[in-house]
Amino acid sequence: MLELMLNKKLHSAGGTMRLDISMDIKRGSFVTLYGKSGAGKTSILRMLAGLFVPDQGKIIVDDETWLDTQHKINLKPQKRNVGLVFQDYALFPNMTVLENLEFALSKTADRKIIKDLIEVIELGDLQSLKPATLSGGQQQRVALARALVRRPKLLLLDEPLSALDSEMRQKLQEYLLKVHQEFKLTTILVSHDVPEILRLSDYLIQLEKGLIIRQETPARFFTKQTNAKLLSVERLKENYNLSILINGQVVQLNIPSIEFEEE
Amino acid sequence: MIDWEPLLLTFRLALVTTLILLVIAIPLAYWLAYSRSRAKLIVETLVGMPLVLPPTVLGFYLLIAFSPSGAFGQWLDSWFGIRLVFSFSGLVIASVIYSLPFMVQPIQSGFANLPASLKEASYVLGKSRMETIFRVLLPNIKPALLTGTVLAFAHTIGEFGVVLMIGGNIPGKTKVASITIYDEVEALNYDAANTYSLILFAITFTILLLVYAVNKRYFK
Numbered sequence: 001m002l003e004l005m006l007n008k009k010l011h012s013a014g015g016t017m018r019l020d021i022s023m024d025i026k027r028g029s030f031v032t033l034y035g036k037s038g039a040g041k042t043s044i045l046r047m048l049a050g051l052f053v054p055d056q057g058k059i060i061v062d063d064e065t066w067l068d069t070q071h072k073i074n075l076k077p078q079k080r081n082v083g084l085v086f087q088d089y090a091l092f093p094n095m096t097v098l099e100n101l102e103f104a105l106s107k108t109a110d111r112k113i114i115k116d117l118i119e120v121i122e123l124g125d126l127q128s129l130k131p132a133t134l135s136g137g138q139q140q141r142v143a144l145a146r147a148l149v150r151r152p153k154l155l156l157l158d159e160p161l162s163a164l165d166s167e168m169r170q171k172l173q174e175y176l177l178k179v180h181q182e183f184k185l186t187t188i189l190v191s192h193d194v195p196e197i198l199r200l201s202d203y204l205i206q207l208e209k210g211l212i213i214r215q216e217t218p219a220r221f222f223t224k225q226t227n228a229k230l231l232s233v234e235r236l237k238e239n240y241n242l243s244i245l246i247n248g249q250v251v252q253l254n255i256p257s258i259e260f261e262e263e
Numbered sequence: 264m265i266d267w268e269p270l271l272l273t274f275r276l277a278l279v280t281t282l283i284l285l286v287i288a289i290p291l292a293y294w295l296a297y298s299r300s301r302a303k304l305i306v307e308t309l310v311g312m313p314l315v316l317p318p319t320v321l322g323f324y325l326l327i328a329f330s331p332s333g334a335f336g337q338w339l340d341s342w343f344g345i346r347l348v349f350s351f352s353g354l355v356i357a358s359v360i361y362s363l364p365f366m367v368q369p370i371q372s373g374f375a376n377l378p379a380s381l382k383e384a385s386y387v388l389g390k391s392r393m394e395t396i397f398r399v400l401l402p403n404i405k406p407a408l409l410t411g412t413v414l415a416f417a418h419t420i421g422e423f424g425v426v427l428m429i430g431g432n433i434p435g436k437t438k439v440a441s442i443t444i445y446d447e448v449e450a451l452n453y454d455a456a457n458t459y460s461l462i463l464f465a466i467t468f469t470i471l472l473l474v475y476a477v478n479k480r481y482f483k
Contacts, residue, residue, distance in 0.1 A: 051383050077386040084387045090380035094402040103398065104388040150389060 001027035001186055002061050002154065006047055008054040010210065012038050019043055019054070019210035025203075027062075030180055030187045032197045032218065035207035041190040042087075044207075045156045048188070049084045050077035061154060083147030083155040083185075087162070089139045091131035097142050098127040104149035117145040120182060121175055137168040141175060148183060155180070155187040161196060173199055194222060265458050268435055269443040273463075276351070276439060277419040280358040281366075284415050287359070288366040293396065295367065296374035311368070313361045322428025325357050329429065347429075354430045354437055358419045365414040373407025374400060406478045413474045417467050 002025040009018050019040040025031055033041040046052035048059060050066070053074060059067040066075045091100055101114050118124055121141050131139055140160060147155060157176070161169045173196060180187050180200075191197050197204060197218050204221045206214040214221065231243040231250065235257075242253040295307055313321060329347035330336045339345045347353035377400060385395040401408065423441040430437030432446060440459050447456035 049383075049387050051386070077383070078389045078391065080387075081389070082387065084384070086380045086384060088378060088380055090378065090384035092381060092384075092399055092403070094399075103385075103390075106389060146388070 004059055006054045006057040010043060014038055017210045021212050027186055029203055030201040031203045032201040033190045034204050039207040040210045041207055042158055045158050048156060049082050050080050081150055081152050083152035085143045085147050085157045085160045087158045089143040091139055091142055093131055096128050096130055097123060100142060100146050101149055104146050113149055117148055121145045137164050140172055155185045157189045159190050176200060265455055269438050269440045273420055273440040276354055277416045279355050280419045281412055281416045283359050284366040288370055292367045292370035293374055295371045311364050314364050318424030319428055321361060322425040325429050329353055349431045349433060351436055354426060357425045357429050361425050362415040362418045365418045366411040369407045369411040373404030377403055413470055417470055
């Protein structure tokens with residue numbers, strides 16, 4: 001669905017580095033870009049959205065070429081139809097929540113999408129408020145809804161939940177999963193938060209200094225990092241008792257016999 | 264009773280100048296705020312020059328430029344039949360240049376202080392540059408627009424040196440209030456000078472007071 005090749009010299013606080021990546025992302029997947037800050041994750045999102053131009057690169061989405069430096073093709077951000085949720089949400093302060101959503105609607109589009117989004121993301125009570133009066137989590141929801149008004153194929157999330165407390169995060173993760181499925185999106189998330197990544201995404205791409213160093217499912221990625229060892233299996237009456245050594249600590253797991261034997 | 268003509272002329276000049284400045288300053292400020300061109304530094308310096316240059320210097324060069332005996336003045340005269348020296352239009356042009364930084368600088372910093380993500384969000388949502396300027400950027404820098412407008416207006420009211428150099432003091436055409444005050448003092452008519460001065464003082468005080476009050480409420 002998304003074919004991506006990007007190459008650009010980046011200047012950052014830590015000096016210059018060369019971003020050089022290529023990836024292939026399947027339709028409907030929820031991909032996390034993982035890595036230290038300054039690894040080039042945000043730059044990749046910005047290049048996808050057309051806000052930042054690579055030195056060399058190619059972006060093909062569903063057979064539509066968005067960028068091909070070799071053939072001098074570079075679609076403007078306006079023509080790309082991505083949903084981008086900015087780290088600072090970038091809600092327009094002069095407009096109410098509803099006006100922010102309406103702003104995103106193109107002249108010919110069906111207004112029904114706004115109603116749907118307000119319902120799915122539960123913005124009903126906030127419609128007539130200005131962004132400045134909303135909490136961080138509420139602003140985040142509005143930004144998410146606004147990014148979806150144009151029915152993008154691709155949703156880009158730049159550490160969208162990093163500023164929220166854990167309870168709010170959980171709630172918003174639910175919204176993200178919901179819209180990802182309901183609107184049949186392909187989503188790319190930049191995140192550091194391990195539980196969040198495990199919960200949301202089905203594929204993980206680790207970046208370091210502008211290069212992809214590992215990619216696999218999040219579960220496997222984080223499993224390998226810990227040093228776990230099965231110590232003993234003990235059979236009790238109805239249960240099995242497993243002792244597992246994880247990072248120097250022993251964890252006891254109690255599993256009903258039926259479940260254990262099925263596995 | 265005093266002659267109201269110089270005061271009316273002053274406000275007409277300030278109004279026309281401010282309107283023209285609004286049209287010029289918004290695109291110029293936008294360019295200065297977002298461009299990465301090398302020419303930007305030079306343009307920025309030129310725009311700021313009237314802040315430090317003696318008004319007489321500006322007036323002097325405009326006088327030379329507009330004079331019908333010079334090349335530019337002659338060209339204007341023969342092609343368009345316009346004479347800018349000692350005329351109201353000449354005064355307007357001079358005032359626009361003289362008050363340019365007062366309009367451009369607040370608007371420029373207004374643009375520069377907006378988070379870049381607002382503009383980018385608008386682009387990603389499919390809006391053109393023009394639509395972004397009018398629906399997102401300008402509505403969010405209203406205090407800067409107001410400050411620029413009022414400063415340019417008030418500054419034009421207070422103009423003296425430039426007007427004297429290029430406009431002279433032709434009653435009804437170029438004799439503005441500040442020149443009239445100078446004339447009355449020269450003629451030892453202190454009462455008349457005092458009346459004009461008080462009126463200018465009161466009006467400019469009120470305008471500035473209103474702006475500060477409005478901007479305070481805006482930022483709360």
